[in-house]
Amino acid sequence: MSISVLKNNLCAGCGLCESVFGKDKISVEYNKEGYLRPNFKKPLTEKEVKYFNELCPGINAKHDEIKNYDHLWGPTLAISSGYANNEETRYSGSSGGALTAISTYLLEEGKVECIVHMGASETHPYRNQYKVSQTKEDLIKHAGSRYAPSATLINIVEILKKYSSIAVVGKPCDIIGVRNYMKKDEVANTKIKHLLTFMCAGVPSQKGTKQLIEQFKIKEENVVSLRYRGEGWPGYFKVVDDKQKVHKITYNESWGTVLNRYLQFRCKVCADGTGEFADITCADAWESSENGYPSFEEKKGVSLIITRTENGKDLLSQVEKHGYLTMTGENFSSQDIGKMQPYQKQRKQNIIVRMLALKLVGRGVPKYNTSLLFKTSLRQSPFILVKNFLGMIKRL
Numbered sequence: 001m002s003i004s005v006l007k008n009n010l011c012a013g014c015g016l017c018e019s020v021f022g023k024d025k026i027s028v029e030y031n032k033e034g035y036l037r038p039n040f041k042k043p044l045t046e047k048e049v050k051y052f053n054e055l056c057p058g059i060n061a062k063h064d065e066i067k068n069y070d071h072l073w074g075p076t077l078a079i080s081s082g083y084a085n086n087e088e089t090r091y092s093g094s095s096g097g098a099l100t101a102i103s104t105y106l107l108e109e110g111k112v113e114c115i116v117h118m119g120a121s122e123t124h125p126y127r128n129q130y131k132v133s134q135t136k137e138d139l140i141k142h143a144g145s146r147y148a149p150s151a152t153l154i155n156i157v158e159i160l161k162k163y164s165s166i167a168v169v170g171k172p173c174d175i176i177g178v179r180n181y182m183k184k185d186e187v188a189n190t191k192i193k194h195l196l197t198f199m200c201a202g203v204p205s206q207k208g209t210k211q212l213i214e215q216f217k218i219k220e221e222n223v224v225s226l227r228y229r230g231e232g233w234p235g236y237f238k239v240v241d242d243k244q245k246v247h248k249i250t251y252n253e254s255w256g257t258v259l260n261r262y263l264q265f266r267c268k269v270c271a272d273g274t275g276e277f278a279d280i281t282c283a284d285a286w287e288s289s290e291n292g293y294p295s296f297e298e299k300k301g302v303s304l305i306i307t308r309t310e311n312g313k314d315l316l317s318q319v320e321k322h323g324y325l326t327m328t329g330e331n332f333s334s335q336d337i338g339k340m341q342p343y344q345k346q347r348k349q350n351i352i353v354r355m356l357a358l359k360l361v362g363r364g365v366p367k368y369n370t371s372l373l374f375k376t377s378l379r380q381s382p383f384i385l386v387k388n389f390l391g392m393i394k395r396l
Protein backbone atom coordinates (compact mmCIF):
# COMPACT_ATOMS: atom_id res chain seq x y z
CA MET A 1 0.00 0.00 0.00
CA SER A 2 1.47 3.35 -0.94
CA ILE A 3 0.86 6.88 0.26
CA SER A 4 -1.21 8.02 -2.70
CA VAL A 5 -1.57 11.61 -1.48
CA LEU A 6 2.07 12.36 -2.30
CA LYS A 7 2.24 10.24 -5.44
CA ASN A 8 -0.79 12.07 -6.86
CA ASN A 9 0.25 15.49 -5.53
CA LEU A 10 -2.99 15.83 -3.56
CA CYS A 11 -1.60 16.93 -0.19
CA ALA A 12 -3.08 20.18 1.15
CA GLY A 13 -0.52 20.60 3.95
CA CYS A 14 -2.88 20.61 6.98
CA GLY A 15 -0.41 18.82 9.31
CA LEU A 16 -2.93 16.30 10.72
CA CYS A 17 -0.76 13.30 9.79
CA GLU A 18 2.21 14.52 11.84
CA SER A 19 0.01 15.02 14.88
CA VAL A 20 -1.75 11.63 14.63
CA PHE A 21 1.23 9.43 13.69
CA GLY A 22 3.89 11.33 15.65
CA LYS A 23 6.91 13.35 14.59
CA ASP A 24 9.19 10.29 14.73
CA LYS A 25 7.20 8.82 11.81
CA ILE A 26 5.98 11.87 9.89
CA SER A 27 7.37 15.36 9.96
CA VAL A 28 5.56 18.08 8.00
CA GLU A 29 8.15 20.38 6.41
CA TYR A 30 8.51 22.87 3.56
CA ASN A 31 9.45 21.12 0.32
CA LYS A 32 11.54 22.73 -2.40
CA GLU A 33 8.44 24.22 -4.06
CA GLY A 34 7.64 26.02 -0.79
CA TYR A 35 4.64 23.88 0.29
CA LEU A 36 4.19 22.02 3.57
CA ARG A 37 4.38 18.26 2.95
CA PRO A 38 4.78 15.12 5.10
CA ASN A 39 8.25 13.68 5.21
CA PHE A 40 8.02 9.97 6.11
CA LYS A 41 10.83 9.15 8.51
CA LYS A 42 9.70 5.56 9.11
CA PRO A 43 7.49 3.44 6.87
CA LEU A 44 3.85 3.07 7.95
CA THR A 45 2.31 -0.38 8.39
CA GLU A 46 -0.49 -1.43 6.06
CA LYS A 47 -3.03 -0.70 8.80
CA GLU A 48 -1.52 2.75 9.36
CA VAL A 49 -1.63 3.55 5.65
CA LYS A 50 -5.33 2.66 5.62
CA TYR A 51 -5.93 4.96 8.62
CA PHE A 52 -3.85 7.70 6.98
CA ASN A 53 -6.00 7.51 3.84
CA GLU A 54 -9.22 7.70 5.86
CA LEU A 55 -8.09 10.81 7.74
CA CYS A 56 -6.25 12.72 5.03
CA PRO A 57 -8.39 15.57 3.60
CA GLY A 58 -6.27 15.53 0.44
CA ILE A 59 -7.70 12.07 -0.28
CA ASN A 60 -10.97 11.77 1.62
CA ALA A 61 -13.30 14.72 1.16
CA LYS A 62 -16.65 12.97 0.94
CA HIS A 63 -19.85 13.88 2.78
CA ASP A 64 -21.49 10.97 4.64
CA GLU A 65 -24.84 12.64 4.57
CA ILE A 66 -26.33 15.05 2.04
CA LYS A 67 -28.72 17.50 3.68
CA ASN A 68 -29.86 21.01 2.68
CA TYR A 69 -27.34 20.85 -0.17
CA ASP A 70 -26.99 23.84 -2.49
CA HIS A 71 -25.28 22.68 -5.70
CA LEU A 72 -22.76 25.55 -5.53
CA TRP A 73 -22.39 26.39 -1.84
CA GLY A 74 -22.90 23.04 -0.10
CA PRO A 75 -24.98 22.34 3.04
CA THR A 76 -26.77 25.60 3.80
CA LEU A 77 -29.30 26.57 6.46
CA ALA A 78 -28.96 30.33 6.04
CA ILE A 79 -26.82 32.84 4.16
CA SER A 80 -26.40 36.25 5.70
CA SER A 81 -23.73 38.88 6.25
CA GLY A 82 -22.44 40.81 9.22
CA TYR A 83 -19.55 42.42 11.02
CA ALA A 84 -17.95 42.39 14.45
CA ASN A 85 -19.36 44.96 16.86
CA ASN A 86 -15.97 45.45 18.45
CA GLU A 87 -14.27 48.05 16.22
CA GLU A 88 -10.78 46.63 16.75
CA THR A 89 -11.96 43.15 15.76
CA ARG A 90 -13.69 44.46 12.65
CA TYR A 91 -10.64 46.52 11.67
CA SER A 92 -8.16 43.67 12.24
CA GLY A 93 -10.27 41.02 10.51
CA SER A 94 -9.90 40.12 6.87
CA SER A 95 -13.44 41.11 5.98
CA GLY A 96 -15.90 41.97 8.79
CA GLY A 97 -13.97 40.16 11.55
CA ALA A 98 -16.86 37.70 11.90
CA LEU A 99 -14.65 34.65 12.58
CA THR A 100 -12.79 36.53 15.30
CA ALA A 101 -16.04 37.83 16.79
CA ILE A 102 -17.54 34.31 16.93
CA SER A 103 -14.31 32.96 18.43
CA THR A 104 -14.31 35.76 21.03
CA TYR A 105 -17.88 34.88 22.03
CA LEU A 106 -16.89 31.21 22.44
CA LEU A 107 -14.02 32.11 24.78
CA GLU A 108 -15.65 34.91 26.77
CA GLU A 109 -18.89 33.00 27.36
CA GLY A 110 -16.94 29.91 28.43
CA LYS A 111 -18.20 27.72 25.56
CA VAL A 112 -14.67 26.46 24.80
CA GLU A 113 -11.31 26.70 26.55
CA CYS A 114 -9.31 27.64 23.48
CA ILE A 115 -9.43 28.39 19.77
CA VAL A 116 -6.98 26.61 17.47
CA HIS A 117 -6.23 28.81 14.47
CA MET A 118 -3.37 30.49 12.55
CA GLY A 119 -1.08 33.46 12.94
CA ALA A 120 2.43 34.65 12.13
CA SER A 121 5.39 32.70 13.49
CA GLU A 122 7.08 34.44 16.43
CA THR A 123 10.55 33.58 15.14
CA HIS A 124 9.95 33.85 11.37
CA PRO A 125 7.11 36.40 10.98
CA TYR A 126 6.93 35.81 7.20
CA ARG A 127 5.79 32.22 7.90
CA ASN A 128 2.60 30.85 9.47
CA GLN A 129 2.29 28.98 12.73
CA TYR A 130 -0.72 27.42 14.45
CA LYS A 131 -1.98 29.30 17.51
CA VAL A 132 -3.91 28.27 20.60
CA SER A 133 -5.72 31.44 21.69
CA GLN A 134 -7.45 31.93 25.02
CA THR A 135 -8.12 35.68 25.07
CA LYS A 136 -9.74 38.30 22.85
CA GLU A 137 -6.36 40.06 22.58
CA ASP A 138 -4.71 36.93 21.18
CA LEU A 139 -7.57 36.40 18.73
CA ILE A 140 -7.30 39.97 17.46
CA LYS A 141 -3.52 39.64 17.15
CA HIS A 142 -3.98 36.63 14.86
CA ALA A 143 -7.02 37.91 12.91
CA GLY A 144 -6.74 38.31 9.14
CA SER A 145 -6.09 35.84 6.34
CA ARG A 146 -2.63 34.42 5.81
CA TYR A 147 -2.09 33.45 2.17
CA ALA A 148 0.70 30.91 2.62
CA PRO A 149 1.04 27.27 3.72
CA SER A 150 -0.54 26.71 7.14
CA ALA A 151 -0.43 23.41 9.04
CA THR A 152 -3.34 24.24 11.35
CA LEU A 153 -3.63 20.67 12.69
CA ILE A 154 0.04 19.89 13.26
CA ASN A 155 -0.39 19.65 17.05
CA ILE A 156 -4.11 18.91 17.39
CA VAL A 157 -3.67 15.60 19.26
CA GLU A 158 -1.55 17.22 22.01
CA ILE A 159 -3.95 20.17 22.24
CA LEU A 160 -6.83 17.73 22.75
CA LYS A 161 -4.91 16.13 25.64
CA LYS A 162 -4.51 19.49 27.34
CA TYR A 163 -7.97 21.05 26.89
CA SER A 164 -11.45 19.65 27.40
CA SER A 165 -13.29 21.82 24.88
CA ILE A 166 -11.94 23.51 21.78
CA ALA A 167 -13.04 25.15 18.55
CA VAL A 168 -11.01 25.06 15.34
CA VAL A 169 -10.81 27.86 12.76
CA GLY A 170 -9.05 26.74 9.62
CA LYS A 171 -9.04 26.36 5.86
CA PRO A 172 -11.81 24.19 4.41
CA CYS A 173 -9.33 21.31 3.99
CA ASP A 174 -8.26 21.63 7.66
CA ILE A 175 -11.92 21.32 8.62
CA ILE A 176 -12.39 18.19 6.44
CA GLY A 177 -9.35 16.70 8.22
CA VAL A 178 -10.87 17.47 11.63
CA ARG A 179 -14.23 15.97 10.63
CA ASN A 180 -12.50 12.82 9.35
CA TYR A 181 -10.58 12.58 12.63
CA MET A 182 -13.71 13.18 14.75
CA LYS A 183 -15.37 10.21 13.03
CA LYS A 184 -12.51 7.95 14.11
CA ASP A 185 -11.48 9.35 17.48
CA GLU A 186 -13.91 9.56 20.40
CA VAL A 187 -11.82 12.10 22.34
CA ALA A 188 -11.74 14.46 19.35
CA ASN A 189 -15.44 13.95 18.76
CA THR A 190 -16.27 14.87 22.35
CA LYS A 191 -13.89 17.78 22.85
CA ILE A 192 -14.16 19.61 19.51
CA LYS A 193 -17.27 21.73 19.88
CA HIS A 194 -17.30 24.00 16.82
CA LEU A 195 -15.69 24.10 13.39
CA LEU A 196 -15.34 27.48 11.68
CA THR A 197 -13.88 28.18 8.28
CA PHE A 198 -13.58 30.68 5.43
CA MET A 199 -13.93 30.37 1.70
CA CYS A 200 -10.57 29.55 0.18
CA ALA A 201 -9.39 30.07 -3.38
CA GLY A 202 -6.23 28.06 -2.69
CA VAL A 203 -2.99 28.00 -0.73
CA PRO A 204 -0.05 29.82 -2.33
CA SER A 205 3.49 28.53 -1.89
CA GLN A 206 5.79 30.24 0.61
CA LYS A 207 7.64 31.38 -2.52
CA GLY A 208 4.80 33.80 -3.28
CA THR A 209 5.37 35.58 0.02
CA LYS A 210 9.13 35.57 -0.59
CA GLN A 211 8.64 37.19 -4.00
CA LEU A 212 6.46 39.94 -2.49
CA ILE A 213 9.00 40.63 0.25
CA GLU A 214 11.81 40.84 -2.31
CA GLN A 215 9.79 43.28 -4.41
CA PHE A 216 10.22 45.68 -1.48
CA LYS A 217 14.00 45.16 -1.78
CA ILE A 218 14.24 43.61 1.67
CA LYS A 219 15.19 40.14 2.85
CA GLU A 220 13.06 37.69 4.82
CA GLU A 221 15.39 37.95 7.82
CA ASN A 222 14.69 41.72 8.00
CA VAL A 223 10.93 41.22 8.31
CA VAL A 224 9.57 42.16 11.73
CA SER A 225 5.87 41.74 10.92
CA LEU A 226 3.85 40.70 7.88
CA ARG A 227 0.12 40.90 7.19
CA TYR A 228 -1.64 39.80 4.02
CA ARG A 229 -4.99 41.48 4.67
CA GLY A 230 -7.07 43.22 7.30
CA GLU A 231 -6.71 46.64 8.95
CA GLY A 232 -9.47 47.69 6.58
CA TRP A 233 -11.29 45.75 3.87
CA PRO A 234 -9.63 44.24 1.99
CA GLY A 235 -6.61 45.94 3.56
CA TYR A 236 -3.02 45.79 2.39
CA PHE A 237 -0.19 43.30 2.13
CA LYS A 238 2.00 45.04 4.68
CA VAL A 239 5.54 44.38 5.86
CA VAL A 240 7.37 46.21 8.62
CA ASP A 241 11.15 45.83 8.43
CA ASP A 242 13.78 45.97 11.17
CA LYS A 243 14.25 49.71 10.57
CA GLN A 244 10.52 50.15 11.31
CA LYS A 245 9.90 51.08 7.68
CA VAL A 246 6.43 50.09 6.43
CA HIS A 247 6.11 48.58 2.93
CA LYS A 248 2.67 47.92 1.49
CA ILE A 249 0.76 47.06 -1.66
CA THR A 250 -2.95 46.54 -2.33
CA TYR A 251 -4.77 43.20 -2.06
CA ASN A 252 -5.34 43.30 -5.80
CA GLU A 253 -1.58 43.59 -6.41
CA SER A 254 -0.49 40.97 -3.85
CA TRP A 255 -3.15 38.30 -4.43
CA GLY A 256 -4.03 39.20 -8.01
CA THR A 257 -0.55 39.47 -9.52
CA VAL A 258 1.71 37.26 -7.38
CA LEU A 259 0.15 34.96 -4.77
CA ASN A 260 -2.53 33.40 -6.99
CA ARG A 261 0.19 32.25 -9.44
CA TYR A 262 1.67 30.01 -6.75
CA LEU A 263 -1.39 27.89 -5.80
CA GLN A 264 -0.68 24.28 -4.91
CA PHE A 265 -2.01 21.62 -7.28
CA ARG A 266 -4.52 20.17 -4.78
CA CYS A 267 -6.39 23.48 -4.73
CA LYS A 268 -6.98 23.33 -8.49
CA VAL A 269 -9.00 20.15 -8.03
CA CYS A 270 -10.66 21.24 -4.80
CA ALA A 271 -14.42 20.70 -4.68
CA ASP A 272 -14.68 22.38 -1.30
CA GLY A 273 -13.44 25.94 -1.60
CA THR A 274 -16.44 27.07 0.44
CA GLY A 275 -15.96 25.04 3.64
CA GLU A 276 -18.84 22.60 3.34
CA PHE A 277 -17.77 20.55 6.39
CA ALA A 278 -17.80 23.43 8.90
CA ASP A 279 -20.59 24.65 11.16
CA ILE A 280 -20.16 28.18 9.82
CA THR A 281 -18.26 29.52 6.79
CA CYS A 282 -17.30 33.18 6.51
CA ALA A 283 -16.14 34.92 3.37
CA ASP A 284 -15.86 38.31 1.76
CA ALA A 285 -19.27 39.84 1.09
CA TRP A 286 -17.78 41.62 -1.94
CA GLU A 287 -19.95 44.12 -3.75
CA SER A 288 -19.96 43.80 -7.54
CA SER A 289 -18.27 46.50 -9.57
CA GLU A 290 -19.56 47.75 -12.93
CA ASN A 291 -17.84 44.94 -14.87
CA GLY A 292 -19.61 42.33 -12.72
CA TYR A 293 -16.45 41.41 -10.80
CA PRO A 294 -15.95 42.10 -7.08
CA SER A 295 -14.89 45.61 -6.21
CA PHE A 296 -11.79 45.81 -3.98
CA GLU A 297 -12.28 49.46 -3.10
CA GLU A 298 -11.23 50.05 0.56
CA LYS A 299 -14.12 50.25 3.01
CA LYS A 300 -15.31 48.96 6.39
CA GLY A 301 -15.41 45.17 6.30
CA VAL A 302 -18.44 42.93 5.94
CA SER A 303 -18.29 39.13 6.15
CA LEU A 304 -20.56 36.80 4.26
CA ILE A 305 -21.78 34.17 6.74
CA ILE A 306 -23.08 30.74 5.71
CA THR A 307 -24.65 28.68 8.45
CA ARG A 308 -24.40 24.99 7.64
CA THR A 309 -25.39 22.93 10.68
CA GLU A 310 -27.87 23.21 13.56
CA ASN A 311 -24.83 23.66 15.81
CA GLY A 312 -23.72 26.60 13.66
CA LYS A 313 -27.24 28.08 13.61
CA ASP A 314 -27.52 28.02 17.43
CA LEU A 315 -24.03 29.46 17.75
CA LEU A 316 -24.67 32.37 15.36
CA SER A 317 -27.91 33.32 17.07
CA GLN A 318 -26.15 33.37 20.47
CA VAL A 319 -23.25 35.42 19.08
CA GLU A 320 -25.70 37.98 17.74
CA LYS A 321 -27.83 37.94 20.91
CA HIS A 322 -24.77 38.57 23.09
CA GLY A 323 -23.84 41.59 20.96
CA TYR A 324 -20.66 40.28 19.31
CA LEU A 325 -21.94 40.57 15.74
CA THR A 326 -24.29 42.83 13.82
CA MET A 327 -26.07 41.02 11.01
CA THR A 328 -26.57 43.16 7.91
CA GLY A 329 -28.08 41.01 5.21
CA GLU A 330 -30.31 37.99 5.24
CA ASN A 331 -31.42 35.19 3.00
CA PHE A 332 -29.04 35.80 0.11
CA SER A 333 -29.82 33.50 -2.79
CA SER A 334 -27.40 31.10 -4.46
CA GLN A 335 -27.19 33.56 -7.40
CA ASP A 336 -26.35 36.49 -5.08
CA ILE A 337 -23.38 34.55 -3.71
CA GLY A 338 -22.29 33.67 -7.24
CA LYS A 339 -21.87 37.40 -7.92
CA MET A 340 -19.83 37.92 -4.74
CA GLN A 341 -17.70 34.81 -5.29
CA PRO A 342 -17.36 34.25 -9.07
CA TYR A 343 -14.11 32.25 -8.73
CA GLN A 344 -15.67 29.77 -6.27
CA LYS A 345 -18.68 29.32 -8.53
CA GLN A 346 -16.55 28.65 -11.61
CA ARG A 347 -14.20 26.22 -9.89
CA LYS A 348 -17.04 24.18 -8.39
CA GLN A 349 -18.73 23.87 -11.79
CA ASN A 350 -15.49 22.80 -13.47
CA ILE A 351 -14.18 20.26 -10.98
CA ILE A 352 -15.78 17.19 -12.52
CA VAL A 353 -14.05 17.65 -15.90
CA ARG A 354 -10.72 18.40 -14.21
CA MET A 355 -11.12 15.09 -12.33
CA LEU A 356 -11.95 13.33 -15.58
CA ALA A 357 -8.71 14.66 -17.06
CA LEU A 358 -6.74 13.33 -14.08
CA LYS A 359 -8.35 9.92 -14.41
CA LEU A 360 -7.63 9.78 -18.14
CA VAL A 361 -3.91 10.21 -17.55
CA GLY A 362 -3.98 7.58 -14.80
CA ARG A 363 -3.70 9.94 -11.83
CA GLY A 364 -5.56 9.38 -8.55
CA VAL A 365 -8.34 11.79 -7.57
CA PRO A 366 -9.75 12.83 -4.18
CA LYS A 367 -12.83 10.98 -2.92
CA TYR A 368 -15.79 13.32 -3.45
CA ASN A 369 -19.56 12.98 -3.79
CA THR A 370 -19.12 12.71 -7.55
CA SER A 371 -22.80 12.63 -8.51
CA LEU A 372 -23.33 16.02 -6.83
CA LEU A 373 -20.37 17.50 -8.72
CA PHE A 374 -21.71 16.08 -11.94
CA LYS A 375 -25.07 17.82 -11.36
CA THR A 376 -23.26 21.09 -10.56
CA SER A 377 -21.32 20.91 -13.83
CA LEU A 378 -24.56 20.64 -15.84
CA ARG A 379 -25.08 24.36 -15.12
CA GLN A 380 -21.75 25.27 -16.72
CA SER A 381 -21.35 26.16 -20.40
CA PRO A 382 -20.09 23.14 -22.41
CA PHE A 383 -17.45 25.40 -24.00
CA ILE A 384 -15.94 26.28 -20.60
CA LEU A 385 -16.04 22.64 -19.51
CA VAL A 386 -14.09 21.57 -22.62
CA LYS A 387 -11.62 24.42 -22.06
CA ASN A 388 -11.08 23.31 -18.46
CA PHE A 389 -10.66 19.69 -19.47
CA LEU A 390 -8.04 20.55 -22.10
CA GLY A 391 -6.33 23.00 -19.73
CA MET A 392 -5.93 20.28 -17.13
CA ILE A 393 -4.64 17.75 -19.67
CA LYS A 394 -2.06 20.32 -20.82
CA ARG A 395 -1.00 21.04 -17.23
CA LEU A 396 -0.59 17.32 -16.50
Ligand SMILES: Cc1cc2nc3c(=O)[nH]c(=O)nc-3n(C[C@H](O)[C@H](O)[C@H](O)COP(=O)(O)OP(=O)(O)OC[C@H]3O[C@@H](n4cnc5c(N)ncnc54)[C@H](O)[C@@H]3O)c2cc1C
Nearest residue numbers: 093094095096097098099100118144146150200201283284
Ligand atom coordinates in the same frame (compact mmCIF):
# COMPACT_ATOMS: atom_id res chain seq x y z
C1 LIG B 1 -5.53 31.01 1.46
C2 LIG B 1 -6.81 31.80 1.60
C3 LIG B 1 -7.71 31.91 0.52
C4 LIG B 1 -8.90 32.63 0.66
N1 LIG B 1 -9.79 32.67 -0.40
C5 LIG B 1 -10.98 33.32 -0.25
C6 LIG B 1 -11.98 33.34 -1.28
O1 LIG B 1 -11.80 32.74 -2.35
N2 LIG B 1 -13.12 34.01 -1.05
C7 LIG B 1 -13.36 34.66 0.14
O2 LIG B 1 -14.40 35.27 0.30
N3 LIG B 1 -12.48 34.61 1.14
C8 LIG B 1 -11.29 33.98 0.98
N4 LIG B 1 -10.41 33.94 2.02
C9 LIG B 1 -10.88 34.31 3.36
C10 LIG B 1 -11.11 35.75 3.60
O3 LIG B 1 -9.92 36.43 3.33
C11 LIG B 1 -11.53 35.97 5.06
O4 LIG B 1 -10.77 35.22 5.92
C12 LIG B 1 -12.94 35.61 5.32
O5 LIG B 1 -13.70 36.50 4.59
C13 LIG B 1 -13.28 35.72 6.81
O6 LIG B 1 -13.02 37.01 7.25
P1 LIG B 1 -13.24 37.42 8.76
O7 LIG B 1 -12.97 38.89 8.83
O8 LIG B 1 -14.56 36.91 9.22
O9 LIG B 1 -12.10 36.59 9.47
P2 LIG B 1 -11.08 37.07 10.61
O10 LIG B 1 -11.86 37.60 11.76
O11 LIG B 1 -10.02 37.87 10.01
O12 LIG B 1 -10.50 35.66 11.05
C14 LIG B 1 -9.72 34.89 10.19
C15 LIG B 1 -9.41 33.60 10.92
O13 LIG B 1 -8.83 32.68 10.00
C16 LIG B 1 -7.60 32.20 10.53
N5 LIG B 1 -6.67 32.06 9.40
C17 LIG B 1 -6.16 33.04 8.62
N6 LIG B 1 -5.36 32.52 7.68
C18 LIG B 1 -5.37 31.19 7.86
C19 LIG B 1 -4.73 30.12 7.19
N7 LIG B 1 -3.91 30.31 6.15
N8 LIG B 1 -4.96 28.86 7.63
C20 LIG B 1 -5.78 28.64 8.68
N9 LIG B 1 -6.42 29.62 9.35
C21 LIG B 1 -6.22 30.88 8.94
C22 LIG B 1 -7.12 33.28 11.50
O14 LIG B 1 -6.27 32.73 12.47
C23 LIG B 1 -8.43 33.78 12.07
O15 LIG B 1 -8.84 33.01 13.16
C24 LIG B 1 -9.21 33.24 1.90
C25 LIG B 1 -8.31 33.14 2.97
C26 LIG B 1 -7.12 32.42 2.84
C27 LIG B 1 -6.20 32.31 4.02
